[in-house]
Amino acid sequence: MLTERFEFAPQSDARIFATVPAAPAVFLLRGDDAQSQPYVSKTANLRRRLQRLLGPVDERTKKLNLRDRVRWIEYTSTSSDFESGFLLYQVLRQTFPKTYAERLRFRFAPLVKLHLENQYPRASVTTRMGRLNGRALYYGPFQARTAAEKFMNDSLDFFKMRRCVDDLHPDPKFPGCIYSEMKMCLAPCFKGCTDEEYSGEVTRVQAYFDSGGESLAREFSAQREAASANLAFEDAAAIHIRLEKLKPVLSQFPEIVRRLDRFSALIVQPCLKPDSVTFFLVRNAAIAGQAAFCIQPAEHTKSQSMESRVLAILDSFPPAKALPSLETMEHLALLKRWYYRGSRVGEIFLADSKNIFPMRRIVRGIGRVLRGEKREDESPPQIQSSNDSYRGMPSGIP
Secondary structure (H helix, E strand, O other): OOOEEEEOOHHHHHHHHHHOOOOOEEEEEEOOOOOOOOEEEEEOOHHHHHHHHHOOOOOOOOOOOOOOOOOEEEEEEOOOHHHHHHHHHHHHHHHOOOOHHHHHOOOOOOEEEEOOOOOOOOEEEEOOOOOOOOOOEEEEOOOOHHHHHHHHHHHHOOOOOOOOOOOOOOOOOOOOOHHHHOOOOOOHHHOOOOHHHHHHHHHHHHHHHHOOOHHHHHHHHHHHHHHHHOOOHHHHHHHHHHHHHHHHHHOOOOOOOEEHHHOEEEEEEEOOOOOEEEEEEEEOOEEEEEEEEEOOOHHHOOOOOHHHHHHHHHHHOOOOOOOOHHHHHHHHHHHHHHHOOOOOOOEEEEOOOOOOOOHHHHHHHHHHHHHOOOOOOOOOOOOOOHHHOOOOOOOOOO
16 A cells, blocks of 8 residues: 555664655654554655654654654655545545544535435434435535535425425324425325325425535426416515525535436546646545546647547546445545635535536646646635544554
């Protein structure tokens, strides 16, 4: 996993420090004792970090120094913080299989869950995910739980699906709740509707989340046009007001939020190789792997277009395999941590409902990443809270 490995000798530290790059990297320091824990971390400048950890001991400082405990140095150079974070996750997961999550301090992404396994489905916000191939559907990742709850509640105001969390046993004698009194719920709790009517309403809610709200906007637009055609202008005006109320709700819907069992994306990052970028492919909400993409010189572009070469790289990735729910949640946490930063490096391109990528946008994005230009979207995401910042917890060698 780490590509470079060499022996450390304190008497030759100057020569060793000169051989390592003064560039970003993920590294591991290991001692002679096989039972001792290695030190694993990432850094923006490997040479400077090793000089601080393995340089001569300064008795005036209490900074960690491992000069007399390290025998082997392993590292891999990286070209972006996203690559460093994902590689560090892989190395820690392999090195510390029981404690890697605590070292990375994961904050799992909030998700909207549609409980289709329930006889009378409902929606909720959760940070725990079950099987993606199960009956329940998950939508995310949201930046924070409050954002997910606000979007879900504001969205459900346009539907009549239940908000209660109990398992229902419909009884006509049940008095109902405030939502049924306000005509905001079909009230299956006291058989205020048939099971078929409730199922139809749940289908509308699922279509809404699947389409990012577009299904309801189209529905309102069609109803408004039909009312206008029938000269029912008051009805058309009322529907127009509902459509205007829907717009600010949809503006809360981040572009990255998708139905997770259909979540496919391509992340473009800088690359160490000249005239190249690095692709990270996301399938089923998990990072499936990475590959370098070299920009062809102009004289070769006539034989093969950039779009066809990008498609060829995407097709070369191995088929998606089902990951355990916990591992998928960890990948989503890494993706969320990068995406919701105020100033992130690289770009992300999401596939549509038919798993088709926007190739022209990807080609333009490759050029921007290669030149170090700003992203395509002009309005950056909100800056994440300090509680969600990245804080690695490397382990010292005893």
